[in-house]
Amino acid sequence: MDHAPSTRSPHDAAHAVELVTRPDDSRTGCPFDPPAELTRHRQEQPLRRLRFPDGHLGWLATGYSVCRAILADARLSSRKELMHNPSMDLGGMEIPPAAPGEFINMDEPQHGRYRKLLAGKFTVRRMKLLTERVEQITAEHLDAMEKAGPTVDLVTAFAQPIPAIMICELLGVPYQDRDSFQEQAAAVFSGDMEEKMAAFTAIQTYLAELVAAKRADPTDDILSDLTDSDLTDEELLGIGFLLLAAGIDTTANMLGLGAFALLSDPEQAAVLRGDPSLAGQAVEELLRYLTIAELGLRTALEDVEIGGRTIKAGETVVVSFPAANRDPEKYPEPDRLDLRRQALGHLAFGHGAHQCVAQQLARVEMSVAFPALLARFPTLRPAIPREEVPLRVNTNVYGVESLPVTWDVTGGRRVVG
Amino acid sequence: MTIFLSLSVDRDRCVGAGMCALTAPQLFDQRDADGRVVLLDPEPAPAHHAAAHQAAELCPAAAITALRTGAFDG
Ligand code: HEM
Numbered sequence: 314m315d316h317a318p319s320t321r322s323p324h325d326a327a328h329a330v331e332l333v334t335r336p337d338d339s340r341t342g343c344p345f346d347p348p349a350e351l352t353r354h355r356q357e358q359p360l361r362r363l364r365f366p367d368g369h370l371g372w373l374a375t376g377y378s379v380c381r382a383i384l385a386d387a388r389l390s391s392r393k394e395l396m397h398n399p400s401m402d403l404g405g406m407e408i409p410p411a412a413p414g415e416f417i418n419m420d421e422p423q424h425g426r427y428r429k430l431l432a433g434k435f436t437v438r439r440m441k442l443l444t445e446r447v448e449q450i451t452a453e454h455l456d457a458m459e460k461a462g463p464t465v466d467l468v469t470a471f472a473q474p475i476p477a478i479m480i481c482e483l484l485g486v487p488y489q490d491r492d493s494f495q496e497q498a499a500a501v502f503s504g505d506m507e508e509k510m511a512a513f514t515a516i517q518t519y520l521a522e523l524v525a526a527k528r529a530d531p532t533d534d535i536l537s538d539l540t541d542s543d544l545t546d547e548e549l550l551g552i553g554f555l556l557l558a559a560g561i562d563t564t565a566n567m568l569g570l571g572a573f574a575l576l577s578d579p580e581q582a583a584v585l586r587g588d589p590s591l592a593g594q595a596v597e598e599l600l601r602y603l604t605i606a607e608l609g610l611r612t613a614l615e616d617v618e619i620g621g622r623t624i625k626a627g628e629t630v631v632v633s634f635p636a637a638n639r640d641p642e643k644y645p646e647p648d649r650l651d652l653r654r655q656a657l658g659h660l661a662f663g664h665g666a667h668q669c670v671a672q673q674l675a676r677v678e679m680s681v682a683f684p685a686l687l688a689r690f691p692t693l694r695p696a697i698p699r700e701e702v703p704l705r706v707n708t709n710v711y712g713v714e715s716l717p718v719t720w721d722v723t724g725g726r727r728v729v730g
Numbered sequence: 731m732t733i734f735l736s737l738s739v740d741r742d743r744c745v746g747a748g749m750c751a752l753t754a755p756q757l758f759d760q761r762d763a764d765g766r767v768v769l770l771d772p773e774p775a776p777a778h779h780a781a782a783h784q785a786a787e788l789c790p791a792a793a794i795t796a797l798r799t800g801a802f803d804g
Pocket of ligand 1: 416555561567606609661664669670672674
């Protein structure tokens, strides 16, 4: 669809805007909404000029159909060495191409070679087989919450450990290493630059050892399975790191932010509590409404006509997943969380050849975890005022830093068997 | 008139995201080797037509084609 009251003119540059992400300082009080500015852009020009901090004049896509078209177009590259950074000026620093195995930042045919190997490990059928295991891990963490309560931080007690344990099991990280592995993995995404670098190096070293161990002595996990292919050790390390990087922070933030959204909207929480069979549908709506992945980046390999505009070769496009998923042309009353809505088709996992390869794992985790949490604690609520819940800032994955919650302990009893 | 639906998949385009197997498991499965689509029923019964169209629409790689054809009865 073409929304062009066209400003296709040299004045484009003068009208270029700068990127804003959540949380929006000008926000009306809803921490889940995309910044008002993005909504305005989508209404005015769903594909418009964006000025990057390094001076590059690129594009910002906020409309559902144009975002989907961009993500589906192979002429728009995922190679990170071609990208201009939308959040900071790298001062002309060269970005190296993707490391071996880091296929999220590759195009065909390199991307497809890795993707094929991975997609077979994350099929719907295989992931559904993990349901029971996810239920077990979830129940263990709910038990621990009950013992520790009636006030806990839901992020560290629930949202982070469940996906982290699943990743450890998929990668085949042995039990005795899990605590330190999870600690280091968490440190890669928080703390200052120096701490991040130290954790990054530690994880790389550990993964390299793990790959060697799996080659020597394969066990029942993805990493071991992958040693039975033409992949080199270096590639296996890259894949392991990518799965960790893309997998540990994402589902954890969906669980944390999703719980915050449900607890902020008791009516919707009651809908899911009352009918756990809605879980699958509710998860799609939470994915759409919250859309934690803030942006996707693509750079044109050639001139590409799309959404009534021409993206010139070399120009970088920022796709705003949250803005696209709130497009009223796709979703009526888009700013309303409605767990009974048919939300499938959202772009929370992206679209096109790079659409999240592990989305079926994330779905199983969330469809188990949200209803179990609500069922276990019928009186669960935030322990601090909603405005005080600390939100993540300046990250590619939105979420809450922590979520103190509390509940009523009936009859003074702490734990019921 | 009876509405027929002819379903086809393009395995070269398929990226194994699993949206078809998730939403229309009666029509699609995935290969364990590479996650790519397996078409279980190229001519689904009318009860599955809506699911077939939805799977085609959701596919991130546009690898599913659902072609509607009509035939006069008798
Ligand atoms: C709710 C949780 C998750 C969300 C919202 C999410 C979101 C996304 C998005 C938006 C993309 C596309 C990026 C792009 O097109 O540039 C993506 C790709 C990817 N995700 Fe996820 N993800 C989630 C969970 C996971 C998990 C649990 C893993 C690993 C175990 C994972 C691994 C990956 C990988 C490897 C890719 C790259 C796929 C490719 O390039 O073909 N993700 N994810």
